[in-house]
Amino acid sequence: MTEQVEQEVIRKAMAGNTDAFRVIVDHYQSFAYSVSFRFLGQAEEAEDIVQESFIRLWKNMHRYRSEVKLSTWLYRIITNLCLDYLKSTYARQQKNLKDVQTEYMLKSQNAADEELNAKELNEQIQHAAAELTPKQKAVFILRDLEGLPVEEVCNILSMSAGNVKGNLYYARQHVGTRLKKYYQMDKITIL
Amino acid sequence: MKCKEFEARIYLYEELTDSEKALIDKHRNDCEACNKLAGQVMQAGMLIKTAGLLKAEVKNPHQLTQRIMNSIAKEKEMSVLDQLVSYLDNFFIRYAFGVASLLLVLFFLYEQQSIDRVDSVTKITNTEVNPGTVLDMNVFLNHYRKQRVKKDPVPISKYAYYKSVRSVKTYNQ
Numbered sequence: 001m002t003e004q005v006e007q008e009v010i011r012k013a014m015a016g017n018t019d020a021f022r023v024i025v026d027h028y029q030s031f032a033y034s035v036s037f038r039f040l041g042q043a044e045e046a047e048d049i050v051q052e053s054f055i056r057l058w059k060n061m062h063r064y065r066s067e068v069k070l071s072t073w074l075y076r077i078i079t080n081l082c083l084d085y086l087k088s089t090y091a092r093q094q095k096n097l098k099d100v101q102t103e104y105m106l107k108s109q110n111a112a113d114e115e116l117n118a119k120e121l122n123e124q125i126q127h128a129a130a131e132l133t134p135k136q137k138a139v140f141i142l143r144d145l146e147g148l149p150v151e152e153v154c155n156i157l158s159m160s161a162g163n164v165k166g167n168l169y170y171a172r173q174h175v176g177t178r179l180k181k182y183y184q185m186d187k188i189t190i191l
Numbered sequence: 192m193k194c195k196e197f198e199a200r201i202y203l204y205e206e207l208t209d210s211e212k213a214l215i216d217k218h219r220n221d222c223e224a225c226n227k228l229a230g231q232v233m234q235a236g237m238l239i240k241t242a243g244l245l246k247a248e249v250k251n252p253h254q255l256t257q258r259i260m261n262s263i264a265k266e267k268e269m270s271v272l273d274q275l276v277s278y279l280d281n282f283f284i285r286y287a288f289g290v291a292s293l294l295l296v297l298f299f300l301y302e303q304q305s306i307d308r309v310d311s312v313t314k315i316t317n318t319e320v321n322p323g324t325v326l327d328m329n330v331f332l333n334h335y336r337k338q339r340v341k342k343d344p345v346p347i348s349k350y351a352y353y354k355s356v357r358s359v360k361t362y363n364q
Contacts, residue, residue: 018263025259029252037247046247047255054259055266118245125242144236145243150206165203172202176235183238 014061038141039082053077076156086134128178140171201229
């Protein structure tokens with residue numbers, strides 16, 4: 001979807017056109033699911049978050065300003081919902097770290113062993129990220145896994161750059177230590 | 192600057208300015224331990240970036256879209272109701288309703304003063320009517336009849352008194 005078409009669709013959705021909003025849902029659904037799955041690691045919860053995010057987007061569509069990208073806005077809604085969820089389940093999650101599901105799929109059809117390695121890597125990162133605090137996890141996911149610039153992460157999380165960097169430091173240190181332990185001796189070729 | 196102070200900067204290498212990066216690079220050449228740590232951090236960063244390329248996919252995207260659109264349709268219906276209710280969210284209308292309900296209560300109390308009060312209906316239902324029996328209306332009516340006989344007549348209101356005096360005067364004239 002080009003930017004011009006997207007703006008036109010958004011304009012219609014802002015006027016209450018549900019067909020236009022369906023186009024937005026179709027376009028951003030996989031992105032929204034991927035982000036919420038990174039946060040929660042559970043397919044059902046991630047789908048619920050996606051649903052709730054789009055409902056919130058619909059309710060607040062009239063507040064949309066074209067200066068902000070719709071994806072940034074959606075990132076903020078999803079992140080806030082996921083953080084609320086994580087905060088409410090943080091203690092419980094710490095006890096059940098072993099139950100983290102991994103349902104990642106490779107977008108490109110790679111060879112089976114590569115896919116297996118990637119799944120294994122994802123599993124390790126998912127486990128390591130599950131041990132972080134909700135804020136550290138959010139910063140780590142948005143900056144390192146989603147690859148967003150620091151300014152956008154600050155904007156999404158309403159945090160200062162110093163705060164983001166502080167959380168990022170602890171998150172990278174923790175995940176790095178975990179990866180080092182796992183890959184250090186037997187799979188040194190990957191490093 | 193000591194190695195300990197470089198550690199945080201090594202982890203945040205990508206976020207540093209060019210001059211800060213140059214400072215780290217220079218220190219790496221001089222310090223074996225920091226150089227090793229920087230190498231490990233870089234390798235871990237590459238692994239994380241690889242993991243970032245993988246995206247979880249929805250099992251049934253059409254079903255999820257439909258679920259979302261159904262909830263939005265419900266929200267839309269709700270928002271019409273909300274709009275109707277929002278008219279009440281006006282100070283003038285709110286106070287007008289408040290005053291009207293107060294007047295109604297006062298009117299009701301005034302009316303009650305001129306009506307015979309029957310306050311022991313529960314007694315009748317509890318004592319005289321058994322469940323399963325056919326209701327006899329006389330059971331109720333006799334009770335009211337007895338009360339009406341027992342009660343003193345209601346004192347005449349000032350308005351009725353003046354009206355009657357005026358009508359007598361008019362008749363006499």
